[in-house]
Amino acid sequence: MEPKLLLNHRAISITLNRLCCELIENHRNFEDTVLVALQPRGTAFGNQLVQVLKENYHMDNLKYGQLDITFFRDDFRRREGLLKPSQTQMNFLVEGKKVVLIDDVLFTGRSIRSALDALQSFGRPSSVELCVLIDRRLSRHLPIQPNYVGHKVDSVASERVSVDWQEDNHSVLLMGSKEV
Amino acid sequence: MSSLQAKHLLGIADLPKSDIDLIFETADNFKEVINRPIKKVPSLRDVTIANLFFENSTRTRLSFELAEKRLSADVVNFSASSSSVSKGETLVDTVNNILAMKVDMVVMRHPKPGAAAYLSKHIDATIVNAGDGAHEHPTQALLDAYSIREKFGEVAGKKIVIVGDILHSRVALSNIHCLKKLGAEVKVCGPITLMPRFIESLGVEVETDLRAALEWCDIANMLRIQLERQEQKFFPSLREYTMQYGLTMPILNGLSKEITIMHPGPINRGVEITSEVADSDHSIILNQVENGVAIRMAVLYLLAGTA
Missing domain, CATH: 3.40.50.1370 (Aspartate/ornithine carbamoyltransferase)
Known part of the structure; x- marks a missing residue:
């Protein structure tokens, strides 16, 4: 099956701006809010959001961290191959803060569960929200739902959603399963 | 995804350089973890590790135990001075008895060179050498x-x-x-x-x-x-x-x-x-x-x- 284009560069730009506006609506000047993007792939989306918030909406006092969840995953020793960690960069505590978790694609919800555990190593947040670029509906293994959604996709488990962040040419593709 | 070629850590002599590099890269991540307010991750929560110290140790033993606990492993400790070794039990018997209690990994220090390598050939668990005589650490x-x-x-x-x-x-x-x-x-x-x-x-x-x-x-x-x-x-x-x-x-x-x-x-x-x-x-x-x-x-x- 040919890859199907879900979002092109222009559509992603519009979505990024809309998500930023929604975030500002709820978090105003981000005084008590921290943005935490998940490694490895959520950080590219997080970087884009932060860039738009700063450049288009003048939010200059953002607290932005990158969290690796590898050591909190539930499939270590239960799958082939090693889980290789990425870097965590959290220069602040989340104690008493409103946290917005950021990831590119929400699928089974297991990464988010791991992230909720990993987040606790940095304190007890007052609340946690979830912002995703793509929500693959109807494929959740856990009762986890996003608060901010860029785009909803209906897909089957064997398909793959690929987010490609290229300079001036962002795209989101739906790839068919390899077996088909 | 890359993983270790070695199944046990018995010594550096047999350890490929790629394994050393992978250990260092992974240690970078854990160095960040142990500087968090909460220094614990759940990765090894279903793993039981036996620390068998047939020779005195303070630093290495504490360091291993801390590493195991920070990874959420279950830990059992054993030291030769307070054990049946002094009653004449062989190394393989001692360790097999401990393994019968469903232990996955063994961290061992022993006064005899080659003890860890010997053990790895005779028992079914992952061995980490914490010092074997004047051989390797x-x-x-x-x-x-x-x-x-x-x-x-x-x-x-x-x-x-x-x-x-x-x-x-x-x-x-x-x-x-x-x-x-x-x-x-x-x-x-x-x-x-x-x-x-x-x-x-x-x-x-x-x-x-x-x-x-x-x-x-x-x-x-x-x-x-x-x-x-x-x-x-x-x-x-x-x-x-x-x-x-x-x-x-x-x-x-x-x-x-x-x-x-x-x-x-x-x-x-x-x-x-x-x-x-x-x-x-x-x-x-x-x-x-x-x-x-x-x-x-x-x-x-x-x-x-x-x-």
Whole structure:
């Protein structure tokens, strides 16, 4: 099956701006809010959001961290191959803060569960929200739902959603399963 | 995705360089973890680890236990002094009895060289060598090289001298293997009676003059004199050893450049190194201890993930 284009560069730009506006609506000047993007792939989306918030909406006092969840995953020793960690960069505590978790694609919800555990190593947040670029509906293994959604996709488990962040040419593709 | 080629950590001699690199990369992540407010991750929550110490240890044992607990493993401890070993049980029997209690990994220190390798052939569990006689002490060598990498950016091209009781030191042998694999230059320094024969075959040079060795090196790793392993006199007296090979501030200040001082512990202050040197800015001894926990977490995580 040919890859199907879900979002092109222009559509992603519009979505990024809309998500930023929604975030500002709820978090105003981000005084008590921290943005935490998940490694490895959520950080590219997080970087884009932060860039738009700063450049288009003048939010200059953002607290932005990158969290690796590898050591909190539930499939270590239960799958082939090693889980290789990425870097965590959290220069602040989340104690008493409103946290917005950021990831590119929400699928089974297991990464988010791991992230909720990993987040606790940095304190007890007052609340946690979830912002995703793509929500693959109807494929959740856990009762986890996003608060901010860029785009909803209906897909089957064997398909793959690929987010490609290229300079001036962002795209989101739906790839068919390899077996088909 | 890359994973360890080794199934056990028995020594550095058989460990591929790619494994060393992977352990270092993973240790970087764990170093960040152990500096969090909550220093614990759940990765090994379904793994049980037995720490079998047939020989005394403080630092290594605490470091392993802390690493295991920070990874959420279940830990059982065993020391030879309070066990059935003194009642005549063999090593394989002792360990098999412990494994019957469903233990996944064994961290073992033993006074006999080759004990860890022997065990790995006879039992079905992942073995981590925490020191076997005068043979190898792989995690110490890894944390030493990791500390050098942390301070200097890389190990390749650095000049390291290992000073002291090379003959009885598992730290020296593992360090030589590890540093050579990573591309460092290594010299050993000490009384000629404490040099193993054919040590040059490992690609190291022997230097008997401490000042000349220090003048050459970037890093000096000072070893303890292992009196407990010396069945005969290798030098006239400790005092004479200290006169010849003890590292003091005047010697350091007399060098034409600054060098970094390491020590695997336990330190005999006033013998191989004075307190002044051990506590000075030249020393990265306490960094080594901190890095030890990160390195051991990386080793346990990678071995558990590979098994």
